[in-house]
Structures are given as C-alpha cells and as structure tokens.
Amino acid sequence: MPDRPEAPAARALAWLYSPRALREPLATLFALEREIGESLRPGLDTQLAHARLAWWREECERSTQARPSHPLTRELGALFAASGLAPPAGLAGLVDIAVWDLAAATFGTRRELEGYCERWSAAMIEPAVQLAAPAAAAEPARALGRSLREIELLLSLASDARLGRLRLSLDELERAPATAEELAQPPWPAALAELVRARHRQARAALEASVAALPPLAQPPLRGLIVWAAVRRAHSRRAERRLPRASLSREHHAPLDGWCAWRAARRADAGRGFPRNHTAGPAELAGRVIAITGAGSGLGRAVALACARHQASVIVVGRNAPALEAVHAEIAAAGQPEASIALLDLEKAVARDYEALAHAVLERYGRLDGLLHNAGLLGTLTPIEHYDVPTWCRVLHVNLTAAFVLTQVLLPALKKSADASLVFTASSVGRRGRAYWGAYAVSKFAVEGLAQVLAAELENVSHVRVNTLNPGRARTAMRRQAYPAEDLESLPPPDSLTGPYIALLGPASRGVTGQAFDAQTPGGAAGPGSSARRSA
Numbered sequence: 001m002p003d004r005p006e007a008p009a010a011r012a013l014a015w016l017y018s019p020r021a022l023r024e025p026l027a028t029l030f031a032l033e034r035e036i037g038e039s040l041r042p043g044l045d046t047q048l049a050h051a052r053l054a055w056w057r058e059e060c061e062r063s064t065q066a067r068p069s070h071p072l073t074r075e076l077g078a079l080f081a082a083s084g085l086a087p088p089a090g091l092a093g094l095v096d097i098a099v100w101d102l103a104a105a106t107f108g109t110r111r112e113l114e115g116y117c118e119r120w121s122a123a124m125i126e127p128a129v130q131l132a133a134p135a136a137a138a139e140p141a142r143a144l145g146r147s148l149r150e151i152e153l154l155l156s157l158a159s160d161a162r163l164g165r166l167r168l169s170l171d172e173l174e175r176a177p178a179t180a181e182e183l184a185q186p187p188w189p190a191a192l193a194e195l196v197r198a199r200h201r202q203a204r205a206a207l208e209a210s211v212a213a214l215p216p217l218a219q220p221p222l223r224g225l226i227v228w229a230a231v232r233r234a235h236s237r238r239a240e241r242r243l244p245r246a247s248l249s250r251e252h253h254a255p256l257d258g259w260c261a262w263r264a265a266r267r268a269d270a271g272r273g274f275p276r277n278h279t280a281g282p283a284e285l286a287g288r289v290i291a292i293t294g295a296g297s298g299l300g301r302a303v304a305l306a307c308a309r310h311q312a313s314v315i316v317v318g319r320n321a322p323a324l325e326a327v328h329a330e331i332a333a334a335g336q337p338e339a340s341i342a343l344l345d346l347e348k349a350v351a352r353d354y355e356a357l358a359h360a361v362l363e364r365y366g367r368l369d370g371l372l373h374n375a376g377l378l379g380t381l382t383p384i385e386h387y388d389v390p391t392w393c394r395v396l397h398v399n400l401t402a403a404f405v406l407t408q409v410l411l412p413a414l415k416k417s418a419d420a421s422l423v424f425t426a427s428s429v430g431r432r433g434r435a436y437w438g439a440y441a442v443s444k445f446a447v448e449g450l451a452q453v454l455a456a457e458l459e460n461v462s463h464v465r466v467n468t469l470n471p472g473r474a475r476t477a478m479r480r481q482a483y484p485a486e487d488l489e490s491l492p493p494p495d496s497l498t499g500p501y502i503a504l505l506g507p508a509s510r511g512v513t514g515q516a517f518d519a520q521t522p523g524g525a526a527g528p529g530s531s532a533r534r535s536a
Contacts, residue, residue, distance in 0.1 A: 010231045013261040018224025020460050021511040022132035026224060028076045029124050035072060036094045040101055049102055053095055060092040082418055083131055090122025104164035113169050114146060121145020133218035135508045143210035150203045151232045155239055158186050158246035186246035193244035200240045204233050221511020223268035230264030231257050280502040285312035289365045290505055292316060294375030296323030298476040302494035303372060303501045308336040310502060319345035346375055346402035347394060358409040368413035370505040373403040374425045378478050379439045392439040399443035404450060414464045423504050424451050426468040448516060455514030465513035467504055471497045472520035
C-alpha cells in the first residue's frame with residue numbers, strides 16, 4: 001500500500017488531514033476504488049472488463065470470509081483484524097456500481113440513485129468509520145457517504161452524460177422537464193439548470209446534516225472524512241454558481257481548497273465538545289490493562305473502581321499501601337478482574353523503582369492499554385515572590401517530572417497495545433493562570449505542554465493517543481485544602497466524574513489525540529484539577 005494515495009484533490013486532502021487510525025484504511029480504500037475502476041477505462045475490451053469485475057466480486061466475497069488474495073484486500077483485512085473487527089461486508093458495492101456504469105444503466109427513480117450511492121458508501125465510508133471511530137452509529141456514516149457520493153456525481157453531470165451515464169433519475173428529468181441529450185450539452189435550459197441547482201442544495205443539506213449527526217467524540221478521529229465533505233460542499237457551491245454552465249472539471253480543484261480543508265479540520269477538533277455524561281457499556285473496558293497513579297484516594301480511587309466495574313484489569317499505583325490494598329480488596333469483593341498493586345512514591349522514587357514497575361507490567365500483562373496520570377501535589381497558595389523554593393521543587397517533581405519519567409518507562413508497554421490511551425489529569429489553573437496558585441498552576445501548564453508534545457510525536461508512529469482532562473470542582477481533600485471555607489457537600493463526588501475518564505481510556509476515544517477536555521461545564525471547573533494529594 002502506498003504511504004500517500006494517488007488520489008484526486010478532495011481525497012488527497014481527506015487523507016492528509018486524517019489521523020493514523022483513518023489514514024491507513026482511507027489509502028487502502030482509495031487504491032481499491034481505483035483498481036476496480038480500471039475496469040471502466042476507455043478502450044478496454046468489454047469482455048475483459050466484465051471478467052475483471054467478476055474476479056473482483058469473487059475477491060470481495062473471499063474478503064468477507066477472511067481469506068483475501070489481493071494485496072489491497074489483505075491489507076484492509078489486516079487492519080480490521082488488528083482492531084478485533086470482522087472483515088468489511090460492503091466492499092462488493094464498488095463492483096456493483098462499476099457494473100452499473102459499465103452497462104451505462106440509468107436510474108429510473110430517485111430511490112435507485114440513492115441505492116447506488118449507498119453501495120458506494122458501504123464500500124468506502126462505512127469501513128473507514130468502523131476502524132477510526134467504532135463507537136459511531138452506522139446510520140450517520142451511511143448518510144454521510146450517500147450524500148457525499150451524490151455531490152460527486154453532480155459535479156460530473158455533463159462529462160458522465162457524454163459517456164452515457166446519467167446521474168439524474170429519469171423521473172426527475174421527466175418532471176423538469178428535460179432530456180438526457182440536454183444534460184450532455186451545457187449550457188443547460190432553465191428547467192434543467194433549476195433541477196441541478198435543487199439537487200445540489202438538497203445534497204449539501206443532507207451532507208451537512210450527516211456530519212452534524214456524528215457523535216461529538218467521533219469527529220476528531222473522522223476529521224479526514226469531515227474535510228472531504230467540506231471540500232466537496234465548497235465544490236458544489238461553486239458548481240451551483242456556474243449554472244446553467246456545467247462544472248469546470250471533474251475534480252474542481254481550486255486554490256482555496258486547502259484553506260477550506262484546514263478550517264474543516266480545525267472545527268472537527270475544536271468544536272467536538274465532550275461527552276461529559278458518557279454512559280459506558282458494562283464491559284466497555286474488557287480486556288484492557290489500565291494503570292492509574294494516585295489510585296488510593298479521591299478521584300484516582302474512583303476512576304480505578306470505575307475501570308474495574310467496566311471489566312478492565314487495573315494497576316493501582318501510589319505510595320499508601322493500606323489505601324491501595326483497600327481498593328484492591330473492593331475490586332476483588334465485587335468479582336471484577338483481578339487488580340495489581342504497584343507501590344511507588346513519586347516524590348522519592350529513583351530510576352530503579354520506575355524500571356521495576358515497567359518490568360513488572362510487561363512480565364505480567366505483556367502490554368499496557370491505558371495510563372492515567374492522576375497523582376499530584378497542591379503545594380501552597382502563595383504569591384510567587386514569597387513561594388518556598390523546596391516546596392516549588394517538590395510540586396514540580398511530583399506533578400510533572402515524575403509523570404514524564406513514568407510515561408517514558410511505560411511507553412514500550414503502551415506501544416505493544418493495539419489501542420493505547422495516555423491521559424493526564426489537568427486543571428483549569430493550568431489553562432489560564434490565576435494569582436497565588438504558584439507551582440501547582442505552573443506544573444499543570446507544563447503537563448498540558450508535555451501531553452501536546454507526546455501526542456505529536458506518537459500520532460503517526462504508534463497506536464498511542466494522548467489527551468488531558470480537567471475534572472473540575474470535586475469533593476476531595478485537595479479541594480478542601482485549596483478552599484477551606486467551601487461547603488464540600490455542595491460539590492460533585494469523585495465517582496460522579498468518572499464517565500469522561502472511561503471515555504478517554506476506552507475505545508470510545510480511538511483516534512482522538514492531542515486534545516484538552518473538561519469533565520464539567522466551564523462554570524463547574526473553577527478549582528484545581530481534582531483529587532487531594534492524589535499520590536495516596
């Protein structure tokens with residue numbers, strides 16, 4: 001499979017802006033589309049074309065049975081197998097539409113045209129969505145592919161009509177009224193131009209609605225498809241403005257396409273929101289091995305118990321042995337997957353302590369699927385001018401340096417996972433500085449930077465994603481230390497804030513990386529990151 005697909009402009013931009021989980025399947029699907037489409041090459045003997053398509057139909061059937069023979073279908077099958085998914089069932093849709101086009105068949109009704117577009121979607125869009133955002137529902141993906149394909153057909157109306165391929169249904173042409181001959185010879189009569197204008201507008205509206213219907217958390221991993229849709233919408237608007245003349249070319253590449261793609265990618269990343277009330281399935285984390293620092297108390301303890309409830313094998317990391325043993329016992333009493341205890345005092349640990357933990361993880365589990373950095377120190381709320389230097393160093397060491405070292409030694413284990421997630425507990429004061437928060441705020445700013453650097457370094461060379469999550473105000477000892485006069489009972493308990501952590505540590509966030517999330521609405525995120533001296 002080529003690293004960069006030989007694809008037209010819109011597809012090339014889609015590939016360029018895709019995260020790794022989407023980039024690989026898109027490149028393979030584009031190549032498959034091109035290979036099957038070779039059967040329509042002008043001048044190719046018709047019998048040979050039919051023989052090629054018959055072979056490809058058999059190959060698609062072999063692929064659904066997990067025994068493909070072509071390098072491209074083998075590559076696609078390997079991607080699905082690596083994600084624990086069954087082979088895609090809709091690849092034969094590419095053969096169906098090629099047979100249709102080879103016969104220069106017409107669409108008698110609007111429904112037949114939609115069926116043609118749905119077959120293309122089942123082959124091209126739905127497999128990509130399955131791999132990049134498995135939590136996304138099938139219908140929005142199908143609708144996206146259907147409307148995207150219709151826009152592409154509308155952009156080549158005249159050239160396809162000259163080849164005998166009508167991309168408007170006969171019943172629509174009859175109602176216009178218009179003829180197939182007129183479609184092949186623009187500029188078009190007023191009635192036909194009005195029909196084409198209406199179809200462009202309806203297809204764009206359907207495409208916009210399908211993108212909006214994608215789950216918010218699915219939009220970053222699917223940003224390549226969202227870019228593709230945005231570029232094609234722009235092409236559609238330009239084609240509409242040219243009416244009654246036909247579109248300039250099949251691909252409609254324009255200098256502003258790159259700008260359009262960049263804006264769409266930014267919206268997909270920044271405008272996705274976050275599932276603050278994520279409802280995890282009972283076994284959402286089944287089979288995953290997740291390590292959590294500061295797991296003896298506060299938010300770390302709550303997340304550890306929540307991960308175990310959702311069937312993860314949890315490694316509880318901290319410095320307080322009795323507290324960790326209590327968490328371990330609670331997990332065991334509930335009949336959940338057996339947890340492991342890793343004693344590690346982040347303030348005093350030396351290199352051999354970190355290395356021993358990393359060795360133990362690989363020896364017992366062979367990999368690590370999730371790592372939550374939740375341990376932390378608040379320090380003192382003091383003006384920088386008067387801040388105690390030893391306290392400053394302790395806070396920076398526990399909150400930042402220890403997280404860096406632990407990440408470094410555990411990266412080999414994370415890279416052995418097919419779907420690993422690295423999450424840092426963040427804080428609102430680490431995103432906008434606030435007076436007197438001193439070392440704590442500075443350490444949290446640095447954690448955001450560390451996460452961004454890691455995300456950029458790991459995105460296209462591993463299956464490890466990196467994100468930060470600010471849990472907001474919570475009923476914890478750290479909150480009491482920071483706001484001693486506050487009524488803690490008015491704040492949400494830690495176990496009510498675990499949903500977003502499950503979302504980020506589990507398959508729901510596949511493909512989402514380099515993002516900074518909030519577990520509560522901005523009005524509820526006024527205090528420090530979350531739990532008390534979370535390294536308990």
